[in-house]
Amino acid sequence: MRTALTIAGSDSSGGAGIQADIKTMICNGVYAMSAVTALTAQNTAGVTGIMEVTPEFLGEQLDNVFTDIRPDAVKIGMVSSAALIKKIAEKLKEYHAENIVVDPVMVATSGAKLIEDDAVSALKKYLLPMATVLTPNIPETEVLSGMTVRDGEDMIAAAETISKTYGCAVLCKGGHQLNDANDLLYCDGTGKWFYGKRIDNPNTHGTGCTLSSAIASNLAKGFSLDESVERAKRYISGALAAMLDLGKGSGPMDHGFDLRSSFLKEAVTDESAIQKTKMGGLQ
Numbered sequence: 001m002r003t004a005l006t007i008a009g010s011d012s013s014g015g016a017g018i019q020a021d022i023k024t025m026i027c028n029g030v031y032a033m034s035a036v037t038a039l040t041a042q043n044t045a046g047v048t049g050i051m052e053v054t055p056e057f058l059g060e061q062l063d064n065v066f067t068d069i070r071p072d073a074v075k076i077g078m079v080s081s082a083a084l085i086k087k088i089a090e091k092l093k094e095y096h097a098e099n100i101v102v103d104p105v106m107v108a109t110s111g112a113k114l115i116e117d118d119a120v121s122a123l124k125k126y127l128l129p130m131a132t133v134l135t136p137n138i139p140e141t142e143v144l145s146g147m148t149v150r151d152g153e154d155m156i157a158a159a160e161t162i163s164k165t166y167g168c169a170v171l172c173k174g175g176h177q178l179n180d181a182n183d184l185l186y187c188d189g190t191g192k193w194f195y196g197k198r199i200d201n202p203n204t205h206g207t208g209c210t211l212s213s214a215i216a217s218n219l220a221k222g223f224s225l226d227e228s229v230e231r232a233k234r235y236i237s238g239a240l241a242a243m244l245d246l247g248k249g250s251g252p253m254d255h256g257f258d259l260r261s262s263f264l265k266e267a268v269t270d271e272s273a274i275q276k277t278k279m280g281g282l283q
Helices: 019-025 055-066 082-094 117-130 138-145 150-167 207-220 224-242 272-282
Strands: 003-011 031-043 045-053 073-076 100-102 169-173 183-187 188-194
Touching: 003 019, 003 055, 003 207, 019 031, 031 055, 055 082, 055 207, 082 117, 100 117, 100 207, 117 138, 117 150, 138 150, 138 169, 138 207, 150 169, 150 183, 150 188, 183 224, 188 224, 207 224, 224 272
Parallel strands: 003 031, 003 073, 073 100
Antiparallel strands: 031 045, 169 183, 183 188
């Protein structure tokens, strides 16, 4: 069985972070492992607390993963401090990690800054040059390229700049902020559009985590980068289209929308249904 590792923070509500990554990896056919960068107290309404692990403990987690069950791909999510970023880069280099997908979580789609300037600098210096592919949203694309992105042509120019700067592929996520669900993959000097249909679902908590984890899962299984992106986009579209509605805020997606198993069935509580089940079993 192919394997994948997520390096990210824990989301106590289960919709994003490590929890979303593990669900996504399982549903995309790989064995999921994790190295936790931080614990968060959060739900669909927001985050109320964050407790980071130490760089030493993060390094110990990575040592234990790589020396026992080596991951075929690695997904890196939000890492909020420069010290943790340096430790991740050190360990990935030490173990010659492959198929590294970096979701450079720096700026929310609202424009709010999520990590400090020294962490952004460390991300640029240590982690991004190691990546197979980056998956920035539009604000993150602007930060990494130093350009303003207003339309598709701007996306192409910015993605080209990022790709040349860091020597990796870039999946620039358009999202509804620019052009519905159309994303641009820029790789080896060429841009390719992946067109998607916008799904009218307000519950989008964890979409970035899910997409990057699905890409990593498919890379782990041996698919090309183009194929991995296409499969990941189809997966996230299905998860959104399932229209799961949980929580009081922006809720999670249904990561298991495509699961088909007898173990998914709920208990029968209606008395007449129970009797029919019993009678059916006696026939």
